[in-house]
Amino acid sequence: MQITLDKAKEIIPADEDYRIVSGVIAMLTEDYRDQPSLESIAGRMKRDPIELQKTFTRWAGLSPKAFLQAVTLDHAKRLLRDENLPLLETTLELGLSSPGRLHDLFVTHEAMSPGEWKANGRGLDIRYGFVASPFGKALLMVTDRGLCGLAFADPGEEEEALRDMTGRWPEAIFHADEAAVAPYAGRIFDEARWRAEEPLRVVLIGTDFQIRVWEQLLEIPLGRLCTYSDIATNIGMPKASRAVGAAVGRNPVSFVVPCHRAIGKSGALTGYHWGLTRKRAMLGWEAAKG
C-alpha cells in the first residue's frame, strides 16, 4: 500500500531504523564467541525476526551475518594488507587552503588559517541543526564557507553532542538554523547525490597538525582502511601514531572526513568518538558499497 513511503525509506532510514540496526550490531558483536542468533536478538528487541532481517538488509545492503563478517578482524586485515594504499599519491601542501578532488563524496576543503584557529572561532558565525541520518541523529554545523562540523547523537544525547561541538570553538556565535543546514543534510548520506560537478565544501578548523592528519583521512577511498601508523608515516612523523590517534579523535566533521576508516595496526577498530557501534555501522554500510 505505501510503496512510495517504503521507497523513500530505503534512501535514508529514519532514526528508528538506525536504533534497531545499531542494537543488532551491538548484540551481534558484544560477545562474538557465541554470536547470538537472529532469533534471540529479535526476541530481545521485541521484533519479528524476518522483519528485523529485512530492515537490516535494506539499511546496510548486507545481511546481518555478512555484515558482521565485513567488520571482523580478518576482513580488516585483508583490506590493510591488500594493494598499497593510494595515500601517498598526492603530496599535500601544508597549511592553507588546498582544494582538491578527494574522497568519493567529492569534498573540497579549505583549512582555517592559524590565526583564525587561535581565535577560538571568534568572529565565526556557525549555524547548526539536527537531521536524521543512516547513523542516527546527526548534528550539522555550517559557516558561510562550508560544512565545519558533523556529529552524532543517540536519542536523548543531543544536548551533549551540541555541547561537545560548540565547546570546540568557544568564541564562535551559534544559531540554530535548520534551513541553513538542510542543503547539506540530504546529499551527504545519499551516495546517489555524490558527484564531482557539485563538490561538498568543507572547512577544516584545527591546529596545523590536526589538519594534516584530517587531510590524510580524506585520501582514504571508500571501502579502504588505513592504520594510525600509516597516517603518521605519511605526514612524515612515523613515530607519532599515538598523536595521530588523538588528532583523528578530534575530527570535527565525522563521516565526511572519514575518520571511521582509520583503525589499529592489528586490524582492531580501536575507538570512535561517537561510539564504536557507529564506527562498525559505517564500515559495514560502506563495505556493501565499496
Added chain:
DNA sequence: ATGGGACTCTCGA
C-alpha cells in the same frame, strides 16, 4: 612543564 591518549610492541600465560 605536564598529563594523557581513537597507538604499538613485547612478553607471559
Added chain:
DNA sequence: TCGAGAGTCCCAT
C-alpha cells in the same frame, strides 16, 4: 591467541 604493561611521541592546557 589474548591481554596487560611499558615505551614513546606529540598535542593541549
